[in-house]
Amino acid sequence: MERRIRQLSNGVEIPIVGFGTYKLQNENNEACNIIKESIDLGYRNIDTASFYNNEEGIGKGIRESGIHREELFVTTKVWIDDDGYENTINAFNKSLDKLGLEYIDLYLVHWPTENIKETWRAMEYLYKEKKVRAIGVCNFTVKQIEEIIGFSEINPMVNQIEIHPKRSEKELLKVCKRHNIVVQAWSPIMRGQLSSNTIIKKLSQKYNKSEAQIILRWHLQNNVIAIPKTSKLNRIKENINIFDFEIEKEDIDEIDSINKNERMKPQKYENLYKVV
Ligand SMILES: NC(=O)c1ccc[n+]([C@@H]2O[C@H](COP(=O)([O-])OP(=O)(O)OC[C@H]3O[C@@H](n4cnc5c(N)ncnc54)[C@H](OP(=O)(O)O)[C@@H]3O)[C@@H](O)[C@H]2O)c1
Secondary structure, eight states, X not given: OOOOEEEOTTSOEEESBOEEOTTOOSGGGHHHHHHHHHHHTTOOXXXXXXXXXXXXXXXXXXXXXXXXXXXXXXXXXXXXXXXXXXXXXXXHHHHHHHHTOXXXXXXXXXXXXXXXXXXXXXXXXXXXXXXXXXXXXXXXXXXXXXXXXXXXXXXXXXXXXXXBTTBOOHHXXXXXXXXXXEEEEESTTGGGOOTTOHHHHHXXXXXXXXXXXXXXXXXXXXXXXXXXXXXXXXXXXXXXXXSSOOOOHHHHHHHHTTOOOOOSSOOTTTTSSOOX
16 A cells, blocks of 8 residues: 655654645634544645634644544744744744644745744754754745755755646756655645646546546655645545556656646745845
């Protein structure tokens, strides 16, 4: 059977399918109920962020799930407004408090900013103090990865970036691999805008799997940890049901050929830290 975990560079195990939570709300117990459903259906890797304003609901769902804390892998992130040394530590404590947890598995810098050196020093402090089991970044380019490796004492263990068939980031994947950085894909199923691509449609028919499942399996075979988000029970099931088939090499290559280096939508935070 396919192993459903990978090791980060420090040996910590991370489940290879995750659950995204952007847009899930605390209100009406939405985030709490969806998290309980997703854990019940087999997800063990949950991705949130202070920016999503749902850490309370996510934490409640985790605590009410009945699953031992050690069996779950929980990620949250420090937002750009909280960059810098003290701010990052304060933001971390707030997130921990909102989640109602004793530790975080993975703490990520949400976007690189000019204060990255100070922010990263705080991330290293939190790691050394064992408040987090792993630390990493999001949205770092090749140049930014090389820069942070140059000044860090502890290298990032994860880079969470936008990846999907229209933006495959092959060069960045290679660089991350070289530095033993695990890559996670955000917007892995193109924010649900799936129907327009003829290649994905054709492969969906060939393998008798949904278009989302084809793309999620493509991520898996590319060694990328996808974190699809959904608030629908049938899709929670669908998005993790990708372990009973394998996409042939030539079909993986065909999906790779869709790449246009396109973002699903313009990102206003991507130029806060320039490396020349
Ligand atoms: N680090 C960062 O900067 C960053 C940025 C963006 C996102 N993220 C993380 O990555 C996660 C995933 O990214 P995302 O939420 O932007 O996009 P996504 O997971 O690619 O797509 C989510 C959208 O797809 C729909 N969907 C889910 N499963 C589907 C299926 N099987 N078939 C058809 N449609 C489906 C969902 O609608 P329903 O809910 O109605 O099912 C939702 O509208 C986020 O939730 C967040 O945790 C991180």
